[in-house]
Every structure is written in C-alpha cells, then in structure tokens.
Amino acid sequence: MSGRFRLGMLANGRHLARLTLIVLLAILTACSQTSKVSSQKSTAKKKLAAPPILSTPKAKSIGFRPQPLPLKIVYPLRYDQGIERKGEIFAVGNSADEVSQIFDKSNYDIRSVRRNAGTVPPIFVDRIPSDLRSQSISRKKDLFFKMVLPMALVVNLEIREIRQRIKASGCGGQTHQCSQHWLRDLGENYRVKTVDELLIKIDELPPSLMMAQAVEESGWGGSRFSQEGNALFGQRTWDSQDSGMIPYERESGASYRVRTFNDIIESLRVYSRNLNRHKAYREMRQMRANFKRSGQKVDSLTLIKGLKQYSTTGNAYERNLRSIIEKNSLKEFDRARLDLNSQPKRILVSTY
Numbered sequence: 001m002s003g004r005f006r007l008g009m010l011a012n013g014r015h016l017a018r019l020t021l022i023v024l025l026a027i028l029t030a031c032s033q034t035s036k037v038s039s040q041k042s043t044a045k046k047k048l049a050a051p052p053i054l055s056t057p058k059a060k061s062i063g064f065r066p067q068p069l070p071l072k073i074v075y076p077l078r079y080d081q082g083i084e085r086k087g088e089i090f091a092v093g094n095s096a097d098e099v100s101q102i103f104d105k106s107n108y109d110i111r112s113v114r115r116n117a118g119t120v121p122p123i124f125v126d127r128i129p130s131d132l133r134s135q136s137i138s139r140k141k142d143l144f145f146k147m148v149l150p151m152a153l154v155v156n157l158e159i160r161e162i163r164q165r166i167k168a169s170g171c172g173g174q175t176h177q178c179s180q181h182w183l184r185d186l187g188e189n190y191r192v193k194t195v196d197e198l199l200i201k202i203d204e205l206p207p208s209l210m211m212a213q214a215v216e217e218s219g220w221g222g223s224r225f226s227q228e229g230n231a232l233f234g235q236r237t238w239d240s241q242d243s244g245m246i247p248y249e250r251e252s253g254a255s256y257r258v259r260t261f262n263d264i265i266e267s268l269r270v271y272s273r274n275l276n277r278h279k280a281y282r283e284m285r286q287m288r289a290n291f292k293r294s295g296q297k298v299d300s301l302t303l304i305k306g307l308k309q310y311s312t313t314g315n316a317y318e319r320n321l322r323s324i325i326e327k328n329s330l331k332e333f334d335r336a337r338l339d340l341n342s343q344p345k346r347i348l349v350s351t352y
Contacts, residue, residue, distance in 0.1 A: 087122070087344030094350045096129040096143055102347055103146055110146050117335035120150050122344040126263040127230055128221035129349055141328065144221050148214050148232070149207060151265040153338040155272050156204040162186075163202060171195055190277050200289045201276050208330035209300040210268065212321045213310075215328075229260030233271040280309040300325055300334065 092098035108121050125147045132140055166186075171178035172195050175187025187193065190201045217234040218226035225231040229245050237244050237259040244257030261267045275281050284306025291298045304321045311317035325331060 087346060089346045089348060091348045092350065094130050094352060096132045096135055096139075099125055099129055099147070099347055099349065100143060102345065103143075106345060108146060110142055110149075113149070113336050114329065114332040117332075117337075119337050119339035120153055121339050121342050122154065123150055123347065124154075124265060124344065125347045125349060126265075127349045127351070128218075128226055128264070130227055132220070133222035140220055144215070145211060145328075145333070147221075147264070148211050148268075149333055149336065150338065151268050152205075152207040152210040153336060154265070155210075155268050156207070157338060158269075159202060159204050159272070159276075163199060166195060166199060166202070169195075200285055203276065203285070203288060203292075204298075205272055205275060205288075206298055206300040206303065206331075207333045207336065208325050209303055209321075210271070211330050211333065212300070212304075212324040212328075213271070213307075214268075215324050216317075216320055225258045225260070229258065230262065230264050230267050231258055231260050232264060232267045233274075235259045235267075235271060235274060275307075281306055297334070300331060 090102055092102070103123065106121050106123055108123060112118050113120055123146075128144075128147070132143060135143065166183065169178065169180055169183055171180065171183055174194055175192060175198060176184055178184055178187075178195070183195075186202070187195075187198055190198055192198045192201060214221075214232040217223075218232045221227070221232070223231075223234075225234060225245060229243075231245075235258065236256040238256050242257075243260045245260055246257050250256070259270070261270070275284065284303050287303055287306055288298050291302075301322060304318050304325075307321070308314050308318060313320075
C-alpha cells in the first residue's frame, strides 16, 4: 500500500471521527434542551395545578373576621372556601367531653338559642366523637343538636347567597340563554330550563327538618356510617367515583354503597342538594314554594309529607320524622341565626 493512499485513509478517518463527534454533540444538546422543556412543562403544570379543595389550614388563629361567602360554584355544587375553613382550629381527642368544653368556653348554650331565637356561634365539628353513643340521653341530644345546627345554618346561608346572585344576574328567562356561564351551568346541573324553576329548586330547608333527618338516619350520630364515614343521612351512591361504604345487609346482587364524606358539613351540603334536585322530592319543593309564595314561614311538619320516597318505610318514615320534630321541639331552631360577627372555630376530632 502506497504512502499516499495510507495518508488519504488517515485523513478520511480523521474527517469521519470529526463528523461523528459533531453528531454526538448535536444529539446531546438536543436531549438537554428536551429535558429542560419537559422540566419547564412539568413545573408549569405544578404551578397551574389548583390547590386541593379540602386542604387543612394551619392549626392556629388567623385573625379571621367573617366576610360574605365566596360564590365559586363548581359541579357538584360545592364551596372550597366555606366559612368553616376559616378562623381558629382546635384539635381534640375522640371525646364528647372535649368537644363540649369548647362549646362551653364559647358560651354556646342551646337552651338559650331555643328560648330567645338567638344567634348560634359558628363552631364546626368535623366528625362525631365515638363516645357520644355512651352519653346519657339528654347529654347525647344536647351535643348532637349543638354540632348539627351551626352547619345547617351555614348551608342555608350559602344557598341564600346563591339565590341572591341568581336574582341579581338580570336573567329571567331560559337558563341556556343567559350570558353568565355559571347560571347556564346551574340550569344544567339542576335539570331546569328557566330561572324561575331554578329558584324553586335552589332554596333553604328548615333546620328542624335537617336535624330530624340527621337524627333518624344516623341514630343520633351512633351509626357505623356516621362514625366511620361522616354520613349523617344514609345517602346511597352508584357512582364509582364517589367514596362509599358497603352496608353489611346489602341485598345480593346490589351495587350501591352509602356515600362517605371528609367531614360532616360536606354530608349536609350533599344532602341539601339531593333534596333540592332529585325528582323524588318534587312535591316537597312545591310545598316549600307555596309557603313562600303566600308569605308564610316554611313548615317542616308539612314538608315531611313530600319525603316518603327518602326511605323504603314510606308513611312510617314520615311518622318518625314528625315524632322527632315534635318531641324535641326542633321547630324552635328554625328561628336561629348564625352569628357572623364571631370568629369561626373548627373542631378537629381525632379518629383514635
């Protein structure tokens, strides 16, 4: 092999090596840029991700002074910044006594609320203490009503503000023709075509009715579903996306579960929406609308006639609710008001 040919091969080899090096550098640069872009996209996604709706605030006072509740409406109807999420937090043991002590220190006297149609301090318990079942009958009733009443009032307050927003929207005809997208969404969610129909469905429930059904469905907060799943109203779900518990006595072949919740007030919100939206309670809603149309106070003892389909026991269910309302004088609580001038308190009950 001639020297010239060997030199030519050497030059070609060097040229090929140089080209190979350039190609490798280009590949490495492209990979690095791709990694950066991917990292930037990932970071952007993290920045854009909404905070969890049920995030737990720090366990200390934040000096909150109640303001009108936000009206960020999503489907299903839910609030991510409700009044119970603001203010001072108390972490207590799984003890009815510890919950009662906070009520007492806050001057929460249920008897005074009954007698004087007084204001109710915004104190919200996230779950029922397990030892409530072992309390005396009178103490059990007293604590149960104290826990449920503030939440019933705040759910009604939220509904009242939605109604005010609907009325102030200026849209009085077909919901799908309204310019506000949130109003069109509400029309679809509540399965109505007009704003008038929407206002019949989205309305307050008497606290006495809410409390009576909570008593009946949860056994004064002692049922397995209320203790383990914060489910005060025994609402069934067939949706796999909902969290739920399987009843021990569920029929063979049945697929429903009893829906569970992160806290008690979420249970009340979903219960209220169920009564306001489901076709089974159309009669109850019409009764309520008739009371309001005639300028009369809505009567819970009348409304229970429209709840026969809530339970498989039918007329017996109506009789039970009537008995609970009358024997415990629950209609006295229909005059109660939530004290919005007081700092809210949230009681987090340990599960242990």
